[in-house]
Amino acid sequence: MAERLVVIGGDAAGMSAASQARRRRGSDDLEIIAFERGRYASYSACGIPYWIGGEAGGPDALTARTAGEHRARGIDLRLGTEVVEIDLGRRRVRTRETGGAEAWTGFDQLVIATGAVPVRPPVPGIDADGVHGVQTLDDGEAVTRTLGRGRVRHAVVVGGGYIGVEMAEALMRHGLAVTAATTRGPPR
Numbered sequence: 001m002a003e004r005l006v007v008i009g010g011d012a013a014g015m016s017a018a019s020q021a022r023r024r025r026g027s028d029d030l031e032i033i034a035f036e037r038g039r040y041a042s043y044s045a046c047g048i049p050y051w052i053g054g055e056a057g058g059p060d061a062l063t064a065r066t067a068g069e070h071r072a073r074g075i076d077l078r079l080g081t082e083v084v085e086i087d088l089g090r091r092r093v094r095t096r097e098t099g100g101a102e103a104w105t106g107f108d109q110l111v112i113a114t115g116a117v118p119v120r121p122p123v124p125g126i127d128a129d130g131v132h133g134v135q136t137l138d139d140g141e142a143v144t145r146t147l148g149r150g151r152v153r154h155a156v157v158v159g160g161g162y163i164g165v166e167m168a169e170a171l172m173r174h175g176l177a178v179t180a181a182t183t184r185g186p187p188r
């Protein structure tokens with residue numbers, strides 16, 4: 001029976017690992033299953049501010065390789081599927097699909113490529129409607145939906161690093177008054 005590699009996280013690191021494993025070992029030797037909780041894989045997060053600012057295309061343009069292309073190369077990529085538990089003793093992961101269905105999947109090898117978690121300051125209102133992060137394409141879609149409502153006049157960008165400045169420029173392109181807040185000086 002073929003060995004099974006499970007990858008958690010379907011963006012740059014996860015799908016690079018999956019693709020490299022596939023290049024080294026064929027489907028009859030290694031089964032590869034990749035779980036991505038979002039609706040997109042192999043996307044360029046770097047392009048999100050430029051998409052929001054209208055200077056780059058949306059999810060299609062920012063996706064380097066589609067789920068279908070990964071599947072055609074023998075990687076069983078499952079979007080909308082979050083890994084919610086790792087059982088190292090029995091070498092299996094518990095997954096939950098967007099609709100709520102749960103399942104266990106066994107593995108011989110496991111790659112965890114879940115990225116970093118952006119700092120969200122623990123201030124009142126951080127989860128309010130209209131407060132967004134910009135880490136994934138799903139986040140980008142949420143921002144464009146809010147902008148599309150047409151009632152937005154003023155935006156506050158919290159964080160003045162490169163991404164914060166890119167977002168401030170993108171929002172100004174929408175004609176908004178933008179306030180950028182940072183505890184440090186501007187990026188050099």
Ligand SMILES: Cc1cc2nc3c(=O)[nH]c(=O)nc-3n(C[C@H](O)[C@H](O)[C@H](O)COP(=O)(O)OP(=O)(O)OC[C@H]3O[C@@H](n4cnc5c(N)ncnc54)[C@H](O)[C@@H]3O)c2cc1C
Binds near residue numbers: 011037
């Ligand atoms: C707005 C923005 C602009 C950027 N600009 C640049 C730039 O100009 N130049 C540059 O070099 N880098 C830039 N970066 C950084 C770059 O995008 C990251 O370094 C890169 O995406 C990291 O890839 P990753 O695969 O390690 O993690 P991520 O891209 O964070 O991917 C992790 C994936 O794992 C998924 N995931 C997490 N937990 C689970 C789970 N339990 N189950 C299933 N899936 C899960 C997430 O949904 C996500 O898709 C930017 C990032 C952002 C957000």
